[in-house]
Amino acid sequence: MGPEHLEAALAAALRDESEGDTGVVIARSCLADHLRRQGRSEDALSTIAPSLAAGAPKAGMLHVVEAEALHALGRVQEASAAVARALALASSAESRVTLTARFAEAGLG
Numbered sequence: 405m406g407p408e409h410l411e412a413a414l415a416a417a418l419r420d421e422s423e424g425d426t427g428v429v430i431a432r433s434c435l436a437d438h439l440r441r442q443g444r445s446e447d448a449l450s451t452i453a454p455s456l457a458a459g460a461p462k463a464g465m466l467h468v469v470e471a472e473a474l475h476a477l478g479r480v481q482e483a484s485a486a487v488a489r490a491l492a493l494a495s496s497a498e499s500r501v502t503l504t505a506r507f508a509e510a511g512l513g
């Protein structure tokens with residue numbers, strides 16, 4: 405799936421939901437993760453910024469992408485803070501373990 409499909413999904417979610425709603429957060433997270441994997445970490449951060457600014461209740465997944473994008477940009481202290489936010493918002497101990505492993509694999513642990 406290319407970024408144009410992910411951008412269309414985000415646009416569709418925004419038509420029906422507000423910035424903090426789960427569908428929008430998921431769409432932003434997927435698009436941002438795709439952009440980060442394409443080496444477009446600044447674009448990834450810009451993609452998630454509106455939902456983070458809106459105080460999205462499901463922001464944990466956004467902080468995961470935020471941490472990885474900041475790390476890719478060499479912004480280590482900010483990435484560490486995003487890791488802490490993601491772990492604090494994890495929905496369960498199992499999720500925290502999974503995230504901790506993901507962050508360690510990415511060099512964020």
